[in-house]
Structure formats: structure tokens, C-alpha cells
Amino acid sequence: MSFQIKEQDKKYDVCIVGSGAGGGMAAKILSEAGLSVAVLEAGGDFDPAKEEYRTQLRWPWESPRRGANTQRPFGDFDAAWGGWEIEGEPYTRKDGTKFDWFRSRMLGGRTNHWGRISLRFGPKDFKRKDQDGLGDNWPISYEDVKPYYDKVDKLIGVFGTNEGLANDPDGFFLPPPKPRLHELFVKKGAAVASVPVIPSRLSILTRKINAERGVCFFCAQCSRACQVYADFSSSTCLVKPAMEKGKVELYTHAMVREVLTDESGLATGVVYIDKKDLKEYKIGAKVVVLAASACETARIMLNSKSKSHPNGLSNSSGVVGRYLHDSTGTDRMAFMPELVDRPRYNEDGVGGLHVYSPWWLDNKKLDFPRGYHIEYWGGMSMPSYGFGFGMDTMRKYLLNELGQPSTNGGYGVGLKKDVRRIYGSMVGMSGRGESVPQYDNYCEIDPDTVDKYGIPVLRFHYKWTEHEVKQAKHMHDTFEEILTGMGGVLLGQKPTEENQYGLLAPGRIIHEVGTSRMGDDPKTSALNKYAQAHDCKNLFVVDAGSFVSQADKNPTWTILALSWRTSEYIIDQLKKQNI
């Protein structure tokens, strides 16, 4: 342990905590307005264009574990440094409830490996209480955010199609890639089930949008981060370009413990632990912007107690950490007999689905209040650890020369042949839905535990309600209709009520939001409609902590749009000398 010395560093106009989608966007917009910006990142520097970090276009045998997920939770080639568990940085759970917290400790955070599914929230998504009486409305509407979605589309690039759907707004789209073979089968199956299928909307450059970034070369490996920057990550598209213009200074391995405030309750800067030398440093700033991810931001706020903020920073309402909610998720798989013995060709495509199903039903006619979208997967993807498993149960689906089912298990030339035959014949789908935010789902400071930097850790309390469970049941009914409609043989058992219809544990979809939600009433919200803290006017939150409700969409595009909007507000307020 080192003797801790507070070292007074230079003062900035703005100090941003976190370099993911929200922090990256704020760094770009604020620095381009001429402000001096410090970005503090708790992990290391990362640039997928540098050979030392590259996992893209590697072969499975380059990993001794052939891509298995024993080191990195999404496999050895995935770009995320971090995961559900990080050594020395624990979190705990309360009352036997479940919550899994994924953290990426690296420049760009979780935007380096994410699925690039970039969906705008629609008009209904901002006003859910008006429709079903549950939860709360946002203090803003789609019209407030639309101009920023438009700008994000053009700045970062997203492919898709304008469909004129009421709650899945049109945008400025690049052309989508053509569907793969299994996706054409999906369209057939979905038509049987009366489920619409449209081109997916992913922030991957099918066409050039500027001179700086390359275009997609269809390796299907966006999760490994792209060396030509053809997909969106905050590091490559926001932070690095902003740094090149000179007004942004990046501090890596900087683990922020708390926001400092003066006697009047205003923020004066932050204290961080440098993970390399384990010393404590202070950075002074006129404005503090938290973008550490919803839960980490709540942790910093709750750990920032002072005379003027005895309940944690800007937490007079007591809502910081509360209303934590993640997307719902559950999956199903099938075997496609028609796809046995497929002709081989390169069908990698982009890193993710080429088609998807946006929510298509009216919840007023259903027994659960919120919708979900469906993601589809399958195809002749690169074999990785796990490929060829399960022939002890799968071989019976393959017919031998006599038209008889093969015997499960076995060995030898026949087994080898059957692995070849079955390659590319699996399809699957994942439902990702909206949950109803609950006051009693929360993270708080665990009074018993600190991390290895001496910072008190989060303790989670989270239970799904009947709304999410019923939604998961509906997902599985739909999956079965589509899968059988496309000629698939369902694999595994349909989940039942006993296992909450296969609903994954909260946190598993990594869309956790809502822990410092915005609202007009300071008694029931931590932030105002510009994501400015009610109790501390020079403190802002630009991660998904500000969300009032997480739609049946992925949150990143909304984080980017809201961060841009808040950044413009900060510039305006500084000009007017209001902060």
C-alpha cells in the first residue's frame, strides 16, 4: 500500500468520467466548442487498428483455448477487457436476488464489443405511463431527441431502412446488406407466424461516410473491434478524433472514487485512484460529467457524501441507484433439416443480424404491458470452441444413406462426416424486451465491502415482476411458431413457469439503465430533463443512468443522442454563465 498524497493536477473546464458512448460523445461535442476536457477511463488505452490489440481476422487455433470463454466472457477474441467478474472489483447481491454486472475496463468501454444494434426509441417509448399506467413518463418526448438522433445517424453511420413505422422511427440510413440464407428462411417462418421482418439497423458502415473511417469488409467480427473503424465504438469514432484536435486529455487507469463539492454544494472536480501507482489524485473542473455506466455512475454519486450532499451527491430524492432495470432476454434454437449438406461459400456478412423483427403487437390486447424485438442468428460461421459439441444428442437428426436417423454419439469416419453435414444448419432467435422499472430494484453501497482501491462497492437487489415473466412466455410461443414455420426442428425444452420461461438474470442483456433518472420533480428524480443534477447544477450524467424507461430497443443510440443534447446544453449554460 502506498502513502496517499493528494496531488493537485491542472484544472479543466470539464471533467468526464468514462469513455463509453456517453462520455465519448460529450468529449467530442464539448471539446469542439473550445472547452478543455479531461476524460478519465478506469481501464487501459485501446485501439483496434494497433497490431498489439488486434483480435480481428484471427483464426481459432491462434488461441490456445480456441476462442473459449474462460478468460473473456464472450470468447477469447472478443474485444471486451473485463466481464461479469473483475478481479479486485467485486459487487454483491442482496436477499438472494440476482443481478450480473458487466464492465469493460478500457478506452471506449463496452462499445468496443457490443452488437451495434442501433435503434431509436419511438414516440411511445418516452410516454409509457400514458399508455399502461405503469412506471413514469420521460420529461422529454421523441420530438426533443429526434434532431440528435438525426445527427448521430449522420456522424456515426447506421444501416437500415425507412419503414414508416409508428414507434420505430425512420432515420438517415446507409443501405443494409442482403439477407443471408437462414435469414431468408426466417422471413418465410415469420410470415407464417405473422411477424414482420425488416432489415436490421446496425452502426456498421456499409458505405463510406467520411475520409477517416473505412467501410465494412464483411468478416462478421464487429465484436472483436474493427481495425478499419468500420463499426461504431466510442474510442475510434469519438474519443480519438476529439483527442487529435487537441482539447481533450485522456487519463487511463483512472478509477474515480468520488466527486468533490464545495460548501455551496457545487462540484469542484473528482478524486481518482491511479491503478498503476495506487496513488490518489484530484482533478479540478468547472463542470463534472458522469458517464461511467448507469451503475458505476450511481456508485460514484452514492460514494460522494458531503455536508451539502449527506445522502450522496444530488440524492436528496433518494432515487439514485433505484429504478435499475435491464432489458429482458430469452433465446431458442432449432435445427434446419433443409440446411444439411449445405453448399459452402463465404456468408460471414456484417457482425450481426441482417434482419430483425421490431415489436409488432398491441399490448392492450395482451396480458403483459411492454414489447420486445427479435434478433436472429445462424449460418456457416467460423468454427470456434464449442463447435462439434453435442453429437451425443444431435446425430439422430441426420439421416443416413438409407434414410434412417443416425445413432446418437459414435465415433470415426461417420461421425466426422456428420459434423460436416450438420455445419450451418442451426438457427436461433433471441427476444429482447422492455421491462417495467421498479423502485425496489436497485443498487446501493454495500456497507461491508470495498474494492482493492478501497472504494465501497455496489450491492444489487433485483427481481423480475410478472410483467417480464409473461412477456418471456410470449417470446417462446412466438419463437416456436417462427422456427417451426421455417421448417426447423425445435431443440431443447420449452422453458416453463418454474424457470420464469427462460428469462435470463437481470444484467445479462447488458442494457442496465435508470439509476439516476431524469424528471421534472426533484423529489422523484435525480436529474432534470437535460440530465443536469437537480441538487448540483454543474453536475451532469450522460450515460444510461438518466433513462426513465428502457424501451424494447438497445440503449446506445439514445445514450449518444442524449449525451449530444446535454453537451449542447452545457455549452449554452456556460455561455450564459449559469454554471
Add this chain to the structure above:
Amino acid sequence: MDRRENLKVLLTGTVATGYLLTTGCNPEDAKKAEEIIGSFSYGRTPEETLVNDKLMADTFFTEREKSMVSIIADIIIPKDEISGSATESGVPDFIEFMMKDYPKFQLPMRGGMMWLENLSFATFEKSFLDISAEERITLIDKIAYPDTAEPDMKFGVNYFNLMRNLTCTGFFTSQIGIKDIGYAGNRPNQWDGVPDEVLKKFNLSYDQKTLDQCLKIEDQQKIAVWDDAGNLIG
């Protein structure tokens, strides 16, 4: 030179893999490369490199166990007219690594081998290593078919399922196996849809709407321009 500069020098102009470094260079270079970057370099953090190196330095299987793994792996994936065998593709080394990388495999693997050894002694009064190929198959046939195996063979079935999984995955993720399976990707490509002959085979086609709205590959390098309504106009 620091580690990073060393790496650059070593890797300039090459595909930067531990695989090539340890097999494609002269022994002295390979040794130096290993000292600097460890056995595997594929975008590892320093912490991960240490983990990999430590796992590589440890040994799990005894010589006899390794022989047994090799024999059984080649029973599961033998050489055929298309490609080589499990051992030719490096499966035993991969299984050795996975034992250390995922310690939960250790007990069922070691215990399973011991169980099979017992069966071999009980049946032939000899070690599995010392019986003939035909004799081995009579034992393997008792444990290779989960749906019809005798109930008292369940331990062996579990063991053989694990060996089958690891052997298949190890083989088909090797250079030999990837070539065998015919995976055609992991290289720069221009995806322009399912090939026509494949569409025909499955009696499928792209509808006109899809063709109109999807990417024209020849436009990829043209900078996108939209009108105010979001229509792509250039």
C-alpha cells in the same frame, strides 16, 4: 528496447501469431519471441499473456494419459479421404490445455480414463494402452452410444461424450479442420447476397424491394449523402 518496441520489430510484416513465431522461425528467434511475448500473441493484455504462459508451462496429463488421449482422439476423428486425424491436427495438446484452462474438466477426464482402464483390465487383463485396436473398439462400443449403452456403462458414456466434444471441437477449430469443414470466411469479402445457384437450390429469391433497398457493392466507397427526409441520394 521495451516490450512493445520489441514486439514491433519481431512482428513487422508478419502475421503476428505465436503459432508462426514458435513454428515458423529458427529456434533462437522463436525462443526470443517467447521470452518477450509469451507463447501466444493475439491481442492479449499483459495479464492475459501471463495466464496463458502459466497454463502452457504446467502439465496435466501423465505420459500414459497423454497416450490414451491420443489413441481415443484418433478413434473419434480418424484420417479419412478428406483430411487428417485428430492427433495430426493437434487435438491432444488442445485437450491438455483445456484441462488446465477449465479445471472442472480434470476430474471427469482423469476419472473417466481410470474407469476405462479398469474396464480394460477387467475384460482383457491388460491396460487400454496394451490391447489391440480391435479390442479397444469392443470397449469403446460399450460407451460410444448414449441412447443404447447399458446402465452400468453410464460413467464411460459421460467420459466418452466429453472426449467426443473436445476432440471434435479441437479438430474442427484447427487448420486441418477448418479446411475440412469448408469454412470460407475470415477474410476481406464483399457480401452481395446468397449465390444464385444456392438460391435456386432452395427455391428462394430476393424480392424486388429487398434488391432495391440493399447495398450495391460498387457504391461502397462513395460517400453517403441524404436529403432532408432521410432518402439516400448519393
